[in-house]
Amino acid sequence: MSVLDSQVATRLAEQDIRYTRARRAVVAALQDIDGPRTAAEIHESLRGDVPLSSLYRTLSVLDQSGVLVPHTGAKGLVRYELAEWITGHHHHLVCLKCGTIEDTDVPPSFESRMEKMVEKIGTSTGFNAVDHSLEIHGVCLACS
Amino acid sequence: MSVLDSQVATRLAEQDIRYTRARRAVVAALQDIDGPRTAAEIHESLRGDVPLSSLYRTLSVLDQSGVLVPHTGAKGLVRYELAEWITGHHHHLVCLKCGTIEDTDVPPSFESRMEKMVEKIGTSTGFNAVDHSLEIHGVCLACS
DNA sequence: TTCCTTGCAAACGATTTGCATTGGA
DNA sequence: TCCAATGCAAATCGTTTGCAAGGAA
Numbered sequence: 531m532s533v534l535d536s537q538v539a540t541r542l543a544e545q546d547i548r549y550t551r552a553r554r555a556v557v558a559a560l561q562d563i564d565g566p567r568t569a570a571e572i573h574e575s576l577r578g579d580v581p582l583s584s585l586y587r588t589l590s591v592l593d594q595s596g597v598l599v600p601h602t603g604a605k606g607l608v609r610y611e612l613a614e615w616i617t618g619h620h621h622h623l624v625c626l627k628c629g630t631i632e633d634t635d636v637p638p639s640f641e642s643r644m645e646k647m648v649e650k651i652g653t654s655t656g657f658n659a660v661d662h663s664l665e666i667h668g669v670c671l672a673c674s
Numbered sequence: 675m676s677v678l679d680s681q682v683a684t685r686l687a688e689q690d691i692r693y694t695r696a697r698r699a700v701v702a703a704l705q706d707i708d709g710p711r712t713a714a715e716i717h718e719s720l721r722g723d724v725p726l727s728s729l730y731r732t733l734s735v736l737d738q739s740g741v742l743v744p745h746t747g748a749k750g751l752v753r754y755e756l757a758e759w760i761t762g763h764h765h766h767l768v769c770l771k772c773g774t775i776e777d778t779d780v781p782p783s784f785e786s787r788m789e790k791m792v793e794k795i796g797t798s799t800g801f802n803a804v805d806h807s808l809e810i811h812g813v814c815l816a817c818s
Numbered sequence: 819t820t821c822c823t824t825g826c827a828a829a830c831g832a833t834t835t836g837c838a839t840t841g842g843a
Numbered sequence: 844t845c846c847a848a849t850g851c852a853a854a855t856c857g858t859t860t861g862c863a864a865g866g867a868a
Contacts, residue, residue, distance in 0.1 A: 548842060550848065569833080584849055586833060591848090602746040606857085607832080623801045634799065640791055647784055648810050655778065657767045659812040666792050668803040692867060694823065713857080728824055730858060735823095750833085751857075823866070830859070840849065
């Protein structure tokens with residue numbers, strides 16, 4: 531059991547949620563990938579080991595328990611990735627052609643300024659900010 | 675015909691696309707709103723004047739002609755808003771509870787720094803950046 | 819008049835759910 | 844053991860499309 535696996539196991543145990551075969555498989559699959567993926571993509575990378583209907587339930591459980599985060603970045607498809615307490619904070623490159631989303635980082639100095647700004651926007655508008663993500667839209671290497 | 679209307683009319687005329695009743699209605703509906711809305715929401719605010727299937731076709735035409743921009747921000751629903759050449763550049767407050775997206779601005783000094791950064795990320799990763807949007811996630815006033 | 823656009827109904831694709839069975843702590 | 848998780852098939856929901864009728868240039 532990898533470090534990541536035991537972190538996730540702990541997180542699920544705290545909530546009395548079982549860490550089953552399907553759930554392990556999904557976490558493992560997302561571990562090797564640096565960006566959100568759709569249910570269909572995960573299903574394929576699992577070579578059909580987990581039927582789609584179970585996969586959707588698995589994604590939903592892992593989302594609600596804070597292990598995954600959903601993104602609905604492009605083409606109206608929901609894409610999941612490991613939560614930031616696992617991957618670390620990052621931002622997204624969204625391809626306008628194929629809809630793929632990849633992770634990217636920004637310089638720490640910019641990041642801290644962005645955080646302050648987000649906080650300020652919250653207090654001045656009544657919007658209770660929790661999180662933020664800079665979405666950069668364009669065309670990825672594979673599509674250009 | 676409002677200023678906005680004639681701008682849109684011109685844009686469509688350049689592409690030999692008719693500015694019909696349904697298209698005018700959608701543009702007018704989005705004009706009063708400061709954030710992306712789903713087809714269902716637009717349909718409702720039009721009080722069913724435009725049937726859903728026609729509405730989807732209308733949204734698609736206005737998207738392809740550069741009048742609207744789609745966002746797939748939350749709950750896996752596609753939301754449309756007027757393009758930035760009409761509304762001006764802005765960012766988004768995304769409510770994690772109800773999924774609504776509202777527009778917001780950031781200070782110009784921050785904005786220009788963000789633009790430079792986005793450009794740099796593009797050149798250093800092979801990703802051809804076109805556009806960006808800071809998505810601030812949290813809980814909106816109505817939901818808290 | 820001539821296409822483009824509309825409306826209706828049927829088709830589609832992603833996601834969800836009911837229910838009987840299996841499996842994990 | 845005992846309840847949660849799974850697998851299958853059917854249902855649901857947002858969105859798309861074929862086709863005949865109506866409308867803008």
